[in-house]
Amino acid sequence: MESTQIVLGDITVEVVRKRVKNINLTVQPPLGRVRISAPKRASLKTIRAFAISKLDWIRKQQAWMREQARQAPPAGPRVELKYIDGESHEVWGKPCLLAVSERVGPPSVELNHDRLLLQVRPRTPREGRRALVETWYREQVRTAVPPLLERWEPRLGVKVERFQVRRMKTRWGSCTPAKRTIRLNTELATRSPELLEYIVVHELVHLLEANHNARFYELMDLHMPGWQAHRKELSREPVRAEVRRVEQGELGL
Numbered sequence: 378m379e380s381t382q383i384v385l386g387d388i389t390v391e392v393v394r395k396r397v398k399n400i401n402l403t404v405q406p407p408l409g410r411v412r413i414s415a416p417k418r419a420s421l422k423t424i425r426a427f428a429i430s431k432l433d434w435i436r437k438q439q440a441w442m443r444e445q446a447r448q449a450p451p452a453g454p455r456v457e458l459k460y461i462d463g464e465s466h467e468v469w470g471k472p473c474l475l476a477v478s479e480r481v482g483p484p485s486v487e488l489n490h491d492r493l494l495l496q497v498r499p500r501t502p503r504e505g506r507r508a509l510v511e512t513w514y515r516e517q518v519r520t521a522v523p524p525l526l527e528r529w530e531p532r533l534g535v536k537v538e539r540f541q542v543r544r545m546k547t548r549w550g551s552c553t554p555a556k557r558t559i560r561l562n563t564e565l566a567t568r569s570p571e572l573l574e575y576i577v578v579h580e581l582v583h584l585l586e587a588n589h590n591a592r593f594y595e596l597m598d599l600h601m602p603g604w605q606a607h608r609k610e611l612s613r614e615p616v617r618a619e620v621r622r623v624e625q626g627e628l629g630l
């Protein structure tokens with residue numbers, strides 16, 4: 378089995394010669410790798426022409442896979458956290474030890490180096506503790522976002538009317554271009570600050586282009602080269618999409 382590559386702008390196609398009758402083109406999740414299997418006698422020129430005729434389709438599949446990867450359910454494990462002394466909790470991508478103390482008086486959450494200090498009233502149940510930590514995470518994101526908007530709004534030439542931070546089950550962020558509002562997932566405070574920045578930029582780019590089309594990704598490439606690494610990092614939790622998209626061609630060989 379011999380393998381060659383065809384480069385079409387930003388898309389690299391791996392070509393494998395096999396004992397097959399037709400040219401088969403597949404886009405593979407999660408990253409949208411493009412592969413063609415072709416009959417041994419098919420010329421590279423023919424294969425190239427076939428790949429070019431499928432460019433739009435390839436881009437559509439890749440955009441779809443990116444979106445699936447991006448929408449992978451964020452950080453499920455936190456659901457199982459007990460919020461007890463000595464438990465590890467991620468803060469801005471770093472593990473911190475939860476130190477719980479009980480006292481009469483207003484509860485509080487405070488970060489002290491790698492220790493997350495949770496002070497609660499005696500007999501506060503898990504749900505109450507969880508809510509306190511959750512509120513603290515939301516505050517972290519709320520505080521981190523304005524400087525990012527200050528940096529990125531002028532770069533992109535956009536202006537956000539309002540941003541919200543809330544817990545979302547399936548998305549890291551969302552944008553309503555008509556209202557110029559963006560929403561960010563509270564859970565982003567558990568991941569590294571670069572990932573929050575990436576999601577903020579992604580949502581701001583939606584103010585320029587509402588859809589995940591070629592133009593959208595061109596804008597991402599232009600303003601945040603290498604953003605794919607952030608996307609990959611964010612989707613290191615289970616990715617839902619395991620659908621393999623296949624397109625078949627029957628060219629006169």
Ligand SMILES: [Zn+2]
Nearest residue numbers: 579580583589
């Ligand atoms: Zn989007």
